[in-house]
Amino acid sequence: MAKKLSRDHELITYHRPKSPFAEAYRTLRTNLGFASVDHSYRSILVSSTSPQDGKSTTIANLAVTLAQAGNRVMLLDCDLRKPVLHHIFKVDNHRGVTNCLMHQVTIEEVAHEGVVENLTLVTSGPIPPNPAEMLGSERTRSLWPALLEKYDYVLIDAPPVLAVADASILASQVDGVILVVRYAATRYDLAKKAKEQLLNANANIIGVVLNQFKMEAKEYQYYYYYSRDSSSDTSSLKL
Ligand SMILES: Nc1ncnc2c1ncn2[C@@H]1O[C@H](COP(=O)(O)OP(=O)(O)OP(=O)(O)O)[C@@H](O)[C@H]1O
Numbered sequence: 350m351a352k353k354l355s356r357d358h359e360l361i362t363y364h365r366p367k368s369p370f371a372e373a374y375r376t377l378r379t380n381l382g383f384a385s386v387d388h389s390y391r392s393i394l395v396s397s398t399s400p401q402d403g404k405s406t407t408i409a410n411l412a413v414t415l416a417q418a419g420n421r422v423m424l425l426d427c428d429l430r431k432p433v434l435h436h437i438f439k440v441d442n443h444r445g446v447t448n449c450l451m452h453q454v455t456i457e458e459v460a461h462e463g464v465v466e467n468l469t470l471v472t473s474g475p476i477p478p479n480p481a482e483m484l485g486s487e488r489t490r491s492l493w494p495a496l497l498e499k500y501d502y503v504l505i506d507a508p509p510v511l512a513v514a515d516a517s518i519l520a521s522q523v524d525g526v527i528l529v530v531r532y533a534a535t536r537y538d539l540a541k542k543a544k545e546q547l548l549n550a551n552a553n554i555i556g557v558v559l560n561q562f563k564m565e566a567k568e569y570q571y572y573y574y575y576s577r578d579s580s581s582d583t584s585s586l587k588l
């Protein structure tokens with residue numbers, strides 16, 4: 350049984366699955382499917398150039414959308430500096446990724462199963478003094494193949510690329526990276542720098558998500574015509 354969730358604006362795919370915003374995440378899921386024609390992209394990292402671009406919001410909603418399509422999904426909070434997935438999904442963060450990396454527990458022991466049907470969440474756990482070192486360890490590298498035996502998708506939240514090395518370290522370990530770009534905020538030169546940094550780390554950049562795009566009212570009505578849901582409080586939402 351799925352838990353009752355709040356923070357509606359962040360987990361829009363769960364609370365408002367018929368909204369145009371949820372539809373945008375389904376388009377992302379579809380595009381991920383198209384990208385996977387030649388390569389298998391099952392372990393995926395989401396990052397961006399700078400703080401607050403919407404990485405965690407994007408990966409949480411992508412995880413819900415993939416789970417809603419019947420995929421077995423594991424979402425891990427590997428932002429070991431400013432973790433938020435436990436807030437978005439309203440679960441505790443006493444133990445998580447860091448405990449597992451320190452060999453204190455198995456991943457199964459700290460997993461929050463069924464936060465949404467088909468979706469298992471592993472929160473960050475306590476914030477360590479040496480996140481980059483932990484994320485570059487053999488223990489971390491060996492986690493992904495083991496998880497991919499059990500899950501169709503393993504999604505990883507990470508800090509911004511340009512701020513710390515963590516995202517680049519993780520990017521080299523996964524099948525693909527999605528870069529979030531914030532509408533009217535992300536600087537072109539910084540996005541280019543982040544891309545170069547990821548490519549230098551041997552990352553496979555699958556694509557870019559344009560977040561917080563401000564849709565014109567008339568475009569919005571057009572989309573909503575096909576998918577009206579019960580609530581009308583949508584004016585403050587941006588995607
Ligand atoms: N599409 C969106 N529409 C409205 N608000 C959004 C959207 N995406 C993100 N936000 C809001 O922007 C803020 C930052 O989002 P989020 O935590 O996902 O960013 P982040 O890139 O993960 O940040 P950090 O760098 O701190 O990890 C949050 O308050 C979130 O609710």
Ligand SMILES: [Mg+2]
Pocket residue numbers: 404405406428431433506507
């Ligand atoms: Mg975040």
